[in-house]
Each structure stands twice: as structure tokens, then as C-alpha cells.
Amino acid sequence: MASDLGITPRAENYAEWYNDLVKRAGLADNSVVRGCMVIKPHGYAIWELMRDALDGMFKATGHQNAYFPLLIPKSFLSREAEHVDGFAKECAVVTHHRLMDSPEGVIVDPDAKLEEELIIRPTSETIIWHSYKTWIQSYRDLPLLINQWANVMRWELRPRLFLRTAEFLWQEGHTAHATYDEAEEEALTILEVYTRFAEDWMAVPIVAGVKSDGEKFAGADHTYTIEAMTQDLRAIQAGTSHHLAQNFAKAFDVTFQSAEGKEEHVYATSWGVSTRLIGTLLMVHSDDKGLVCPPRLAPVQVAIVPIGRKDDFVRVCEVADRLAAGLTESRWHGLPLRVKVDKREKESPGFKFNDWELKGACVRVEIGPRDLEAGQCVVVRRDEGEKKTAPLEELTDVVHAELSAMQAALFDRALAMREANTHRVDTWDEFKAAFAGEGGGGFVLAHWDGTRETEQRINEETKATIRCIPRVPLAAGDVEPGACVLTGHPSERRVVFAKAY
């Protein structure tokens, strides 16, 4: 029966599995506009949990939220040369402000053409730095630590739900500092926040590092990234933190007067994570039965399925409600548990088991008349699928233990998968072989001569790119000098190559 659940198995077709998963688990739909998605309540619930967790971490590191506008004057984008190069090809442009009736239906009113066209933000550096110019005058105004939760639009040619959509939700932090070193510290603080979030909340092990010049953000001095490995052995960039140096301060003429009375341009950072985190979560943990959600980010942590008919069902439901109340009142990681009692009468228990597995409930509690007699219930963890019994009065403790164990088990399994698929390669033949064929090839740690030309040639011949130069080497030997895998030129250390999403 498992094959008949409407999800293509991963082994058969990974891309199709992902699409089926997103749709069948009720996370999102395609919109009528290509590239846009409808995030459904179950998917949005995951985003809300992510957002709340991250928002708390940003506040704890001294940041405040603000909101900047969706529309940006076209001329702003071109102030920073690299920035415009990076984004010009994927901007939606607003050219008119009115529609009118016509025999063919509603048309754009040609008389309502805008003097200066507006772009829908692909990112907000320019509009924000325009404001910062008036906000910042003295070193006493620094550091300025702002975040915003917003939607942005990048006109993608090949969209995929959550991973790459034309419109997506994200947060973007934009900070200003008096010195290069302070900005550097900020970029690294955020890199650490992202790392902790990915590993502790998402249970996704990541490699944190710095991007090569070829892969850095358009307009950045350098870009930090966290990279995860998906089950099809590709890399996915889950978050980025940019040190912008004085690039935007110069483009928007944002200066401050130092304590010594000197006029200087400020230093900046920007950083973001998006709804792509949901795609990352799915790609790392879920299976052929549906969504597998780390307990700390699961919309439903416990699904209770009452079993029985007529009077039995009523009695069982009463007990289920009482158990649910006990679970909800308890605290796990400081938060009330998210519990659902599934009292639907038309669906059979078997259907509900499959349904909650599809939707990613972490722990399923089954309780029927026979359990009631015995004063126990059946507890099943989503990632294991093994049925265990627990005394009713101990259920809350058992559930807490299972959730904690599952959170850890998901991370451990993902880490084991990454380690099993991380290889060190020293010859060009081995390198090409690692990335031959369809699908991923895992992470390949290889020496690189540091030039953009070599990076490009490697990408053209193997489809693999440099994902990052790890901040902390994965193994001590990775930072010993060697010879570039393609050119043989000297290399200081190994970098991470992979095929990427």
C-alpha cells in the first residue's frame, strides 16, 4: 500500500518526489502566475515557527525590526555597479498606475505611464541605504542594527516550490558600523545565528564558510554562507551573510562623523534567509511516506488518533482530550506542545495513520478500547515507525523524551549522510568521476588555485561549483597546502565543491 500514497519514491525520481511531497502534504500550490506559489496553512505554519525562532535570535543579538517599501525607483538599483549587474536581469518593473475598460476587456491606461519606472524589490539594500543616509550622522548613531520581514521578487526562469520561486518570503538584515572590523564581527555573528538555527532547530548539519568571489553577493566585499546537503547529494545554500564594506555607503553617500571629528563612510552588512529554508528542511529529512519535520519546527508535534466505534469512540475521545490537555500544558523547549486529536468520524484509523505520516506529525498516539482497559496507549515516532506502548499517566514524559530523541536522531542521520558522501579528491579524473552523470555527487573537498577562471572551467566541465571555503576545516588535513585539482597550481587549502540547488 505504501506505494499507493501518491508520492513518487525518492529512488525513482527525486524531483518528482519533492513536488508530490509539497502538494500531498498540503504545504503549497502553484499559483496561476508562473513562479509564484500559494503557501497553504500547513506550510505557512512551518514558516511562522521558523520566523518566530529567528526573530527571537535577532532581537537577542540587538536587532530591531522595521519595514521598508516594496517599490524602488529604477535609478536606485544602478547606484552600485556590481549590484545592478547581479539583479537587473530578474526584476519586475512597474510602468503604469491605472487600468481602463476597453472593448477587449481591461487594458493598461496609456495615459497612466509613470515618469520614473519602479521596480519590485529583488532585495532592499538600495532603498534602505537611501534612508540610512538621513538616519546616520554621528558615530553615536552606530551601529545601526535593523532587520525586516518581507517579500521580494526575482523573476526566475525555472521556479521550484520553496526552493526557487519568483516571489518569496524572507528576512533581510541591514546593518551599519563605524569600522570594517565591527561589520566583520556582525557578519560572523549572524553566520553563527544561522548555523545555530539550522543545526539546533532544523536539525540540518551545515558547512559554514566564505563564498569564492565568483559566487559572492552582487555588491558585497565577501559573503558567508551555510550549505547543507540534500538526500540526492546536492548542496543547498540555506542562508547568507554579506560584509558589504563601504560599497553601499559610497554609492548612497552615507557618512558619519567619528569621535575625532573625521567624516567617514560607514561599513555595512546584509544577511538573509528565506522560505527556501522550508525546501531545505524537506529535502534533508522527509521520506517516501511524506513530511518528516524536526520536532522544534513541526506544526503538529503530537497527533492523537482515537480508535473505536459508537460508545467506545466517545469514551476514547474523552481520554484523548484529557491527554491532549496534559500535553499542551506541558512545556518542551519552553513552549506548549502542538497537539491535535483527530476525531474525524468518516476516516478509518489506518487512513489517519497514513495522513499524519504524510503531514509530518512527529509522534502519533493511538488509543483504543483495548488500550483503555490496560491503561496505556500506543506511541509511534515518525522517523522510526515502531509501535511502543506507554502507560497513560506517563504519556507526557514519554512524548517529551521521544521528541528530544527524534530531534537529535534527525540531525545525527543527516550528519552521517553528509559524512558518508563527503570525499577528498586529488586528481582531475577522480574529480570528474565524482560528478559524472545525473544527480548530485556529494561534497568533494579538493584543492583550487583561487582563480575565477579555474572555478569557471570546473563548473563548465562538471556542473559542480565551489560552495564555500569552510571557516572551520572539516578535517585537519584540509588546510594543508596542495596542488589545484584542475591546473596543478599551488593551493593553500581544500574547498567544498558540489552540484547545487
Added chain:
RNA sequence: CGAGGCGUAGCUCAGCUUGGUAGAGCGCGUGCUUUGGGAGCACGAAGUCGCAGGUUCGAAUCCUGUCGCCUCGACCA
């Protein structure tokens, strides 16, 4: 923008070759029976066959055009 494929019920699709009353499964509604791994039976609602032309007595089916979507490449978080 290049290469393939597909548009028929909410979903997945059959029907098209050879033109002749619009089909199936799932889902949905009602009722009864069921309930420990996707329950059964009965009845029922549901469609401008993507759109526009053309051929024909007659078009889902043949022809022309057009729009949209999906998959794969070039760009990207």
C-alpha cells in the same frame, strides 16, 4: 530564449489513429453498514473537451493559428 511533452469533471487520465448522444478511477454529497495500517454497498452532483478560426450534415477527434502549463538546458537565494 533553445529542446521535448501535455491541455477532456476538483485530481490522475482514457477516448482522437478510423468524425456520429462526454467516459473511468480517485475525490465530493446523501444514506446504511463499518473502525487497531488508506473500509464496503447503494444512490447522486459535477464538463464551453485551453482558446479562436477553418473543413464537414455533424468536430474532443481532422487542418491552421494562438495561449497556457510541465520536464530538461543557459541565470539564480
